[in-house]
Amino acid sequence: MSYKGKFRVWRGEGGEGRLEDFTVEVNEGEVVLDVIHRLQATQAPDLAVRWNCKAGKCGSCSMEINGKPRLGCMTRMSTFTEDETITVTPMRTFPVIKDLVTDVSYNYQKAREIPSFTPPKDVKPGEYRMQQIDVERSQEFRKCIECFMCNNVCHVIRDHEENKTHFAGPRFLMRIAELDMHPYDVADRKDSAQEDHGLGYCNITKCCTEVCPEHIKITDNALIPMKERVVDRKYDPLVWLGNKIFRR
Amino acid sequence: MTQQTAESPARKQRAQLKVRTLRTDRWWLAPALTFAGLTFFLIYGFWAIFDKSYFVEPYIAPFSSPCLTTACPEGARLFGWAPIGDWFTLPPGLIILGLPAGFRFTCYYYRKSYYRSFWLSPPACAVGEPHKKYTGETRLPLVIQNVHRYFFYGAILIGAILSYDAVLALIHKPAGLGTWILLVNAALIVLYTLSCHSCRHITAGRLNHFSKHPLRYRAWTFVSKLNAKHMQLAWASLFSVMIADFYVRMVAKGVITFPFA
Amino acid sequence: MERHEYDVVVIGAGGAGLRAAIEARQQGKRTAIICKSLFGKAHTVMAEGGAAAAMGNVNSDDNWMVHFRDTMRGGKFLNNWRMAELHAKEAPDRVWELEAWGALFDRTKDGKISQRNFGGHEYPRLAHVGDRTGLEMIRTLQQRVVALQQEDFEVHGDYEAYIKVFAECTVTRLLKDGDAISGAFAYWRETGKFITFDAPAVVLATGGIGKSFVVTSNSWEYTGDGHALALLAGAQLINMEFIQFHPTGMVWPPSVRGILVTESVRGDGGVLTNSEGRRFMFDYIPDVFKDKYATTEEEGDRWYTDQANNRRPPELLPRDEVARAINAEVKAGRGSPQGGVFLDVSSRLPAAEIVKRLPSMHHQFKELADVDITAEPMQVGPTCHYVMGGVEVDADTGAASVPGLFAAGEVSGGMHGSNRLGGNSLSDLLVFGRRAGAGAAAYVDSLGARRPQVTGVEEAHAEAMAPLERQGGENPYEVHHELQRTMNELVGIIRKESEVAEALEAVEKLKERATNTTAPGGKIYNPGWHLAIDLRNMLLVSECVAKAALLRQESRGGHTRDDYPAMEPEWRRKLLVCSSKPDGSEVQVVEKTQVSMRDDLITLFDRAELSKYLTEEELAEYDAAAKELS
């Protein structure tokens, strides 16, 4: 049940490169990453690709398959026809190191700019009491495997490199939402979400949600609720007035 | 310490792929359909505003309800009022249409759909957008989208009025096809309105401790379920309101005349 | 060449490495974290079931003593009992600490951390988040590192003043000054450039060795680097013959063969059946566990709701037992169509509940095998999962025999004895990660102003460059492939003297071939080259495994000998210790006597139970101790 599949893979260092054609054996039940590995073992030993778990858990093998951001290890070959040429390219938004491997340091930089979890000073480890329903929202966001495909697909930086300085990307705006909804987090994150991390750049076109391999509803459950929380703070005259009058 | 960061490859740049997208599926189909659907609605709405046959006992066309000027026939006025009086001579629909139109215009779903289909920002995922610069909703005019919740309050009002209209129709003409069209439309409008992201935020989304507010949490859970269907409800109610409106006008014009109309 | 000075260098950014680094930094040490993959992608993210800690949130009868007993039992009493003791005592604090750093575990009704059942644990004990506990743990630790960096930024204006992550950087040699550690030598995967770390203390936290086997739940990172680095630096490995084959790995499609199916499936009610539809585990309850496990399906099923009055179903026996049972069923021709057995939750829990409790399993089967686990059974079979053996360390400080070398996590040995209980690894990482970090910090303090000098950089450089410079040698992928097949077939789940001996010969030949591999292409992100370098480690470790497996003439935990099927009390007292020359030659395995358990610990057990494991002589000691304490 194996056949010869046609692949076009981006090869090259530092962004310079070309799409190279390969014909390679494909067996039943395989995923794109398996085929890339077969290429490595048989035709192109130095073909660079990241992977770890091969089970969609670590988020290492992000790439673009026929133009769509996908995890190589979770894209089954059976979703393509046998005579289809499958094009595999690195993530577009990040600089290429080599072949399918990109420099994703942008993401780690952004992660570092978001103030960490800030619990109240007087709660000791072991004393935390939280109800399941209170942690569920943030738990959904913590399913994130940091494949960075949401940041990759987001047109705010995909099409506008210059926005990288002031836009944290869906992954990290979701991180802000996660912390803001955490029952024990006391830091104020609303102003900085808008001003420092660029929540306002999001035009909720939902590509992040579309590509998320963990099926996290990034836009509906994190970004929009966070936008609404920012409105409370910055744009809602009634809430503003209420806060003025009923200052706790 | 001899700190020195790793040198990276000489050139750090993105893959120099020249094409706008490598997608091989029909990615343009969804934005094209959205474009067609929304355009059709706009054209219809423009026509409906200037069309005068918006009332026929006991139906009032949703685009023109509530009717608040003395120009409206008695039966079309909300509770018989005409608070605006007679100085307003433009089509009466204009006064109130701002609310539902604003609601839909600033709706998180519609924003997605027209940013994608009209503004091509982006036309589809992983397809390059044509604009040189992008500032999103950070500055005027788009920062105004943030007032969505006020339109939501207004939309609740409109939803209530349309329901009231439909109930009136039910009382006066329970066997009329129009009645049932209005009822279905009112239900879809109300569901669409309640499924709004701002509504979800207001019920309990803004809270961090659901467990301390069990009632609000239940409301939130309900709204969340609707919210997951926000897109479907947006389209369903868009078409239902057009159909209902058109139907009433056709009856009013005497185009549709069968007994149970 | 790039060069950095640190107080403590931690190799590995999994649970153990991160916890060690956090501890070292909290004690004021300048700390480097080095890892082969991106930050946050280490193997720990794959852990599913949970972290075992006797918090007693679900069953208040649980405490450290029960946990200690379970751990010892699971390891067939071969464990380093001091480690098992520390682990059982400190695990709850370590888990609570995570919560204070932002982890969000699943909750009980009264708002505490929920705990789930797992094989070999007497009470529900595993703190978990659905079936992605490892992800939660690594993310929390990663975010803790970031939090510390933010603190440093506030004070020093530099995020990396005290703790820096060197991601996608592989260590190929530990550097020494005389006897003591003086640093590490590594290359950047990204650029192929070399880098030297100058540091008096190195903590190894490199995880396991599974990539030496074909069918494994482990990723490419698990090439036994830490094990090999320690050996080459003069430290010893113990218990290398004990390799855990997880009973439930996926068997189909072939490309995902070995990927793990979490034990929580069974913990939450899943049952194992053969092609005849029989719950065969009831036929495989070993004598030592006879009184702890249900003998009828009815009793087993009742246990899920009433644990006080029923015994647990045998699906929840320790992993070695279940893996052997599945192996036996398949061999007897009662396997599933694709060569495993059936694991079914669909008939045991409502679909919505399955999706809620086992989301990633549901997802994994749906996406990779087209199987809907809420509607049909899975097919599963044993897969190489965890190595109990590792660097021999001091329980309290994680120190290896080489001054300045520390180890924690899967790369260290002793804690789990001959078989690890599910969930005990994640807690092990935290407990001993912290201890190793503290141990390293204390060691650095004890040195004062004396800093060992870095030597051996040139040799390390030449060694690493060799595969790139060699022309016309062998393809490293082929050597690797052959090693995997050899180990899987000859030193796998069931072993025989003749086969292990054959494997040793094969490994010897492969070692030869590995020194002659060529990696075409340049230095920049060249996987062929990376593999050629890793081969040295895999081969070295495989040799230890095979030699130890040959010596141990009994069956115990993760070591099953067809020709010596019984467990021998005499062997329980013996540990097998592996060592080698700095160039990786003359790998030796020798016996060493296990230290007897402290009186207050051994008396936590019943004499009747101990009599199944201990020699007469040891039992006499037990009687004396029991008398003294009473």
Ligand SMILES: Cc1cc2nc3c(=O)[nH]c(=O)nc-3n(C[C@H](O)[C@H](O)[C@H](O)COP(=O)(O)OP(=O)(O)OC[C@H]3O[C@@H](n4cnc5c(N)ncnc54)[C@H](O)[C@@H]3O)c2cc1C
């Ligand atoms: C699928 C799966 C499920 C599991 N489920 C559970 C569970 O439910 N409960 C449980 O308790 N345990 C579980 N385990 C076991 C547990 O996850 C591992 O034993 C544990 O994560 C090992 O952690 P570690 O910190 O020792 O190493 P790892 O997390 O593997 O980290 C090793 C680190 O070392 C680095 N490294 C290795 N070599 C080098 C080198 N040469 N140079 C630089 N860096 C290097 C790697 O890059 C990596 O960062 C599971 C294991 C697997 C595979």
Ligand code: FES
């Ligand atoms: S390899 Fe881990 S997500 Fe694909």
